[in-house]
Amino acid sequence: MKRSVAILSSAVLVVALMTGCGGKAEEAKQDSKTPANQTDGGNQAANDPLVQFPKLTLPYAADQKAVIVEYQGGTVAGQEFEEFLRVINFMNPQQGTMIEMADSNSLKAFAREYTATKVLASRSDDAMKKESKELAEKTFEKIKTQYMSFLGKDEAQFNKLMEGQGVTKDMIVHQMDLINQSINVMKKNIDDATLKQTYDQMDKASRTVASVRHILISTEKRKPEEALKISNDLVARLKKGEDFAKLATEFTDDPGSKESGGLYENADVTQWVPEFKEASLTQKVGEVGPPVKTDFGYHIIKVENRKEKTFDEMKEQLRASSLEKAYDAFGKNELDKLITKFNIPQSKNDAPAKK
Numbered sequence: 001m002k003r004s005v006a007i008l009s010s011a012v013l014v015v016a017l018m019t020g021c022g023g024k025a026e027e028a029k030q031d032s033k034t035p036a037n038q039t040d041g042g043n044q045a046a047n048d049p050l051v052q053f054p055k056l057t058l059p060y061a062a063d064q065k066a067v068i069v070e071y072q073g074g075t076v077a078g079q080e081f082e083e084f085l086r087v088i089n090f091m092n093p094q095q096g097t098m099i100e101m102a103d104s105n106s107l108k109a110f111a112r113e114y115t116a117t118k119v120l121a122s123r124s125d126d127a128m129k130k131e132s133k134e135l136a137e138k139t140f141e142k143i144k145t146q147y148m149s150f151l152g153k154d155e156a157q158f159n160k161l162m163e164g165q166g167v168t169k170d171m172i173v174h175q176m177d178l179i180n181q182s183i184n185v186m187k188k189n190i191d192d193a194t195l196k197q198t199y200d201q202m203d204k205a206s207r208t209v210a211s212v213r214h215i216l217i218s219t220e221k222r223k224p225e226e227a228l229k230i231s232n233d234l235v236a237r238l239k240k241g242e243d244f245a246k247l248a249t250e251f252t253d254d255p256g257s258k259e260s261g262g263l264y265e266n267a268d269v270t271q272w273v274p275e276f277k278e279a280s281l282t283q284k285v286g287e288v289g290p291p292v293k294t295d296f297g298y299h300i301i302k303v304e305n306r307k308e309k310t311f312d313e314m315k316e317q318l319r320a321s322s323l324e325k326a327y328d329a330f331g332k333n334e335l336d337k338l339i340t341k342f343n344i345p346q347s348k349n350d351a352p353a354k355k
Contacts, residue, residue: 049151055165056089056096058082060107062345069115070341073122076115083167084114087175090167091143103349108342116327116335120182132180136173143172186326187319195318199311207314208269210280210306213244213262218253218297231291231298238288244302253297263304275299280306 062068064079089096102110124132144158151157162168199207215234217227234251238244245261252258269280275294279301283289291298 050157050161050164052150053093053161053165056086057100058085059100059102059347059349060104060345066343066345068343068345069111069339070343071115071119071339073338074118076111076118081111081114083171084175085110086166087172090162090165090172091176101349102347103351104344104347107347108344111342111344112331112335112339115339116331117178117182119335119338120185120330121178123185124181128181128184129177132184133173133177135180136176139176140169140173183323186323186330190319190322190326192315195315195322196311198318198322199314204308205270205277205281206268207308208281208306209266209309210269211263211265211304212267212280213248213302213304214254214257214264214276215244215248215252215262215300216254216297217251217291217300220253220297224293227298228291228293231300234300235288235291238300238302244288276301279303 062078062082064077064082066078067075068078068081069076085099089099098106099110147161148155148158151161215231217231217234219227222230230251234247237247245263248262249258252262254262257264269277272280273294273296275292276299279289279292279299280303283301283303285303285306288300288302291300293299
């Protein structure tokens with residue numbers, strides 16, 4: 001899994017729900033506008049919004065009383081592991097797709113994540129438990145509101161959705177509560193003073209965001225000299241006052257910014273290749289610079305604004321990064337020593353054994 005389930009905060013899971021379900025809802029709206037192109041399944045989706053949210057099909061069969069994971073101090077039973085997977089699907093349908101496609105190794109990774117959550121949550125104190133439960137309750141209401149927006153604000157439909165998904169409010173709140181507790185346990189050792197020290201040690205580039213317009217003239221299908229000539233011609237046109245966004249939409253070979261007129265807004269400069277990053281950090285704001293060569297081709301760049309983020313602006317980002325590191329360290333230094341046995345059921349997605 002790209003990001004560990006165990007440290008997905010409730011807030012992140014709400015965003016995941018929006019991105020995961022929003023696409024399905026939008027597709028259903030588009031289908032309803034073009035009935036001539038609909039299949040029977042499309043008509044069904046338009047008439048019954050619950051079709052957008054099918055029940056998770058587990059890729060394995062296991063006794064709910066079976067022990068999936070054994071670890072020092074406890075076990076993970078089949079029933080709670082299934083509840084964990086169903087709740088994750090409910091809160092993040094994209095993860096649900098991964099679960100349905102999971103082979104036994106992937107199921108083991110999910111089981112390891114859940115075990116980590118249980119172990120960390122078991123270390124929470126009363127104050128953490130109170131805070132975690134309250135946040136879980138509030139987040140459930142946010143998730144409910146989001147689902148209700150897809151379901152015509154029909155609470156009966158929402159209840160039917162949960163029933164169809166095989167989840168209950170108590171199950172959802174319980175799983176979010178465990179996740180929140182695990183986060184709070186790790187947060188205990190990540191105070192603002194520690195984060196400020198991390199901030200002070202960062203280089204300027206790591207603290208800088210910029211809004212940059214650019215036009216990429218790719219060298220993938222043209223010779224470098226041809227790309228450079230086109231770039232220089234465009235620079236000349238821009239310096240005469242032609243509209244950057246219009247020229248970017250017309251000429252850029254970068255699909256990621258074509259529709260926005262070449263704009264990447266308030267982006268961390270460290271995500272860009274070195275040459276592009278350097279131009280974004282040093283080029284005079286508001287001016288079109290000379291073509292910048294990268295492995296992709298030539299870039300015509302105009303830095304619209306640039307600023308170095310303050311500690312307060314970066315604090316929660318740094319905290320999230322520290323949580324990731326703390327979780328990784330917990331996994332390497334403790335979790336794998338605590339787990340004594342995996343009893344992962346065979347997945348139907350496992351590759352056939354070679355004869």
